[in-house]
Amino acid sequence: MxxxxxxxxxxxxxxxxxxxxxxxxxxxxxxxxxxxxxxxxxxxxxxxxxxxxxxxxxxxxxxxxxxxxxxxxxxxxxxxxTFNQSEANKGVWFDFRYGESCDGKHTAGDLIYRSECDGGQTSIxxxxxxxxxxxxxxxxxxxxxxxxxxxxxxxxxxxxxxxxxxxxxxxxxxxxxxxxxxxxxxxxxxxxxxxxAVFSGKCAYRGLIPMEDVKALLGDELAGNSQMYLGRRGHILTFSVAKGKFMNVVAMRARDEWTSDEWVVSVDKEEMQAEFDGWSDQARQIIRMVQTPDIWALFDHPxxxxxxxxxxxxxxxxxxxxxxxxxxxxxxxxxxxxxxxxxxxxxxxxxxxxxxxxxxxxxxxxxxxxxxxxxxxxxxxxxxxxxxxxxxxxxxxxxxxxxxxxxxxxxxxxxxxxxxxxxxxxxxxx
Ligand SMILES: Cc1cc2nc3c(=O)[nH]c(=O)nc-3n(C[C@H](O)[C@H](O)[C@H](O)COP(=O)(O)OP(=O)(O)OC[C@H]3O[C@@H](n4cnc5c(N)ncnc54)[C@H](O)[C@@H]3O)c2cc1C
The missing domain is CATH 3.50.50.60 (FAD/NAD(P)-binding domain)
Structure with missing residues (x-):
């Protein structure tokens, strides 16, 4: 055309x-x-x-x-x-939840805040x-x-x-x-x-999980709609991509330095899982399901x-x-x-x-x-x-x-x- x-x-x-x-x-x-x-x-x-x-x-x-x-x-x-999968969540940007209990002070999974905007979460x-x-x-x-x-x-x-x-x-x-x-x-x-650009002190592990697998684990609501799980020195974003066929996982961690010249490198699953030891069962299950993750060093400009x-x-x-x-x-x-x-x-x-x-x-x-x-x-x-x-x-x-x-x-x-x-x-x- x-x-x-x-x-x-x-x-x-x-x-x-x-x-x-x-x-x-x-x-x-x-x-x-x-x-x-x-x-x-x-x-x-x-x-x-x-x-x-x-x-x-x-x-x-x-x-x-x-x-x-x-x-x-x-x-x-x-x-x-791709947008949030359920009608009720179409205007939701993210539901913010605890991804860990912070030494028993909070209940992992509890909703902290629902952030809404026109159009809600979108991804492409x-x-x-x-x-x-x-x-x-x-x-x-x-x-x-x-x-x-x-x-x-x-x-x-x-x-x-x-x-x-x-x-x-x-x-x-x-x-x-x-x-x-x-x-x-x-x-x-x-x-x-x-x-x-300079290293920002944060890295992001990224990977995909087939939506059918993750729905069986988390249920339709949490799997198909954007969630952000917050914890100490880390946070995990999940949202649907590819018209709902996959759940995208972006698991962020704090790091003191980044020494490699490459900003995106492959990592093994064990390394990624170890970073989220001590998080809630749900958060660790999400991390465990990620296939072939890579890690991105996050830089920004002074x-x-x-x-x-x-x-x-x-x-x-x-x-x-x-x-x-x-x-x-x-x-x-x-x-x-x-x-x-x-x-x-x-x-x-x-x-x-x-x-x-x-x-x-x-x-x-x-x-x-x-x-x-x-x-x-x-x-x-x-x-x-x-x-x-x-x-x-x-x-x-x-x-x-x-x-x-x-x-x-x-x-x-x-x-x-x-x-x-x-x-x-x-x-x-x-
Ligand atoms: C992990 C991660 C997640 C992100 N998530 C989001 C998000 O959810 N929403 C959002 O809005 N933003 C997000 N961003 C930021 C977003 O990706 C960038 O802001 C955006 O892609 C910038 O677009 P750009 O065209 O300026 O640069 P780029 O996308 O980097 O494009 C630069 C282009 O220039 C070409 N190029 C480079 N050097 C030369 C050269 N010397 N001569 C000729 N061509 C050259 C490259 O090949 C490339 O095609 C994210 C970034 C990261 C790292």
Whole structure:
């Protein structure tokens, strides 16, 4: 099927843009730019899109951002998404429970707090979502096996250098090359303390259990609907994936350090089980059923003083990679894509690009960096590092998702357009 007409419009702007990295950030910003009549080329290092198979969840803010970019993007998500299995839990994000008794102070399994939001818990395999997004992309926009290793200023333009020895010249570059971003290092300089991601002190064991097996153990309610089991120095998330065929298990543990160069490594089941000794029978049974687990070291970015320099701007994880404890990193990238695409769509010529990047920086830096710090703190709360008191935990959780979920992105864009107009007038006056 041919991509929708809205992404194949002839370019109407006097400048072109390179997007480096074809993850969720790179693809959504490319789609938004194409709609705005910006000539765009996407460079991806891999042979094809979506080779990493992890799952992601999206909150209401992310779902709204998808719809704002295009109903086709929202449909791309809906086509492959999995929700809580029972009708009664459709609006539930997570039921928070104790996963251990904390030396007999609490009853493992007891509900601490039910967190609800529009749409409830959602999950999608990153590769499935990317596959759907790629169907919207017209031919000739993406180039593969293009690992960008450096860039230079070339007059007013940017010259990208690729590992294969080739170069490409563009009026502007949006770096969407993820948490290990090469372009972030070039933009900030290798010696900047924010140039590279740092270990967050948490790891995540991940694995799947066939839903039929886990239903026999836990019953339909707990197996098919999202649960979070909290304990000391650990917490376990379970939710259904693959349209309810599997239960996904993400078992987080605190760790003092991570020494391997690899961030994702296979582990044997015994090692994973030993980490949850002393937890409730139910929690240990879940852990025991996980087949072929792997462990992910969770890194995040120290706050960078800027997201742009000249005509290069960071977006998505390249700008603000966070830990996953608020399930919002990819959603923040989609918000970025909507704002960036529309700001560049509001200008006509290349000499306004830096103004648009400067406005993007002003609009997005505080909100996205708040996610990074808030997410770290949330991980500590889920591992009972602040308090194990149920009322305290419930109060914390009830107050910490609203600012992410209830954000008015259209209002933010309107503010940005006004800032662009003011900058344009100031430039004319000088
Ligand atoms: C365990 C875990 C669980 C998570 N759960 C959630 C969740 O539930 N909800 C949520 O919203 N977020 C979640 N996140 C965060 C989410 O995965 C990221 O925020 C999101 O994927 C970032 O998208 P991105 O496109 O910015 O980066 P990436 O997905 O990393 O994409 C970067 C792309 O750039 C390409 N690339 C890299 N370097 C180069 C280069 N030099 N040249 C060319 N191409 C390059 C890569 O191949 C890749 O395709 C989770 C993260 C982790 C680690």
């Amino acid at each position: 041919a991509p929708p007409e809205e992404f194949s419009r002839p370019p109407t702007k006097d400048f072109n843009v390179a997007v480096v990295g074809g993850g969720i950030a790179g693809l959504t910003v490319t789609l938004q730019l194409l709609q705005q009549g910006v000539r765009t080329t996407l460079y991806e290092q891999a042979r094809q899109f979506g080779e990493i198979g992890a799952g992601v969840s999206f909150g209401p803010n992310a779902l709204r951002a998808m719809s704002l970019i295009s109903p086709h993007v929202r449909n791309a998500f809906e086509a492959q998404a 395999k990153r590769a499935d979502f990317l596959d759907e997004l790629v169907k919207l992309l017209p031919d000739g926009i993406a180039q593969f096996r293009k690992r960008c290793v450096d860039y230079d200023k070339d007059g007013k333009c940017v010259l990208l250098r690729f590992e294969d020895g080739t170069t490409a010249r563009h009026d502007a570059v949006i770096a969407c090359d993820g948490i290990k971003s090469r372009l972030r290092r070039v933009l900030l300089g290798n010696n900047d303390p924010a140039a590279k 706050p960078s003083h800027t997201y742009f320099s000249g005509r290069v701007c960071l977006l998505g994880d390249a700008a603000h990679a966070s830990t996953p404890h608020k399930g919002s990193g990819a959603g923040m990238a989609i918000e970025d894509a909507y704002i960036m695409g529309n700001l560049l769509g509001s200008i006509q010529s290349a000499n306004q690009i830096e103004q648009a990047f400067s406005v993007f920086n002003s609009l997005r830096k505080e909100r996205s960096q708040r996610l990074v710090t808030d997410s770290r703190e949330t991980g500590q709360v889920y591992q009972l590092e602040m308090s194990d008191d149920p009322a305290w935990i419930a109060d914390f959780i009830s107050k910490r998702m609203g600012w992410v979920w209830n954000h008015d992105l259209e209002e933010e864009l309107e503010t940005g357009r006004e800032m662009l107009r003011t900058k344009g007038e100031q430039k004319r006056d000088t």
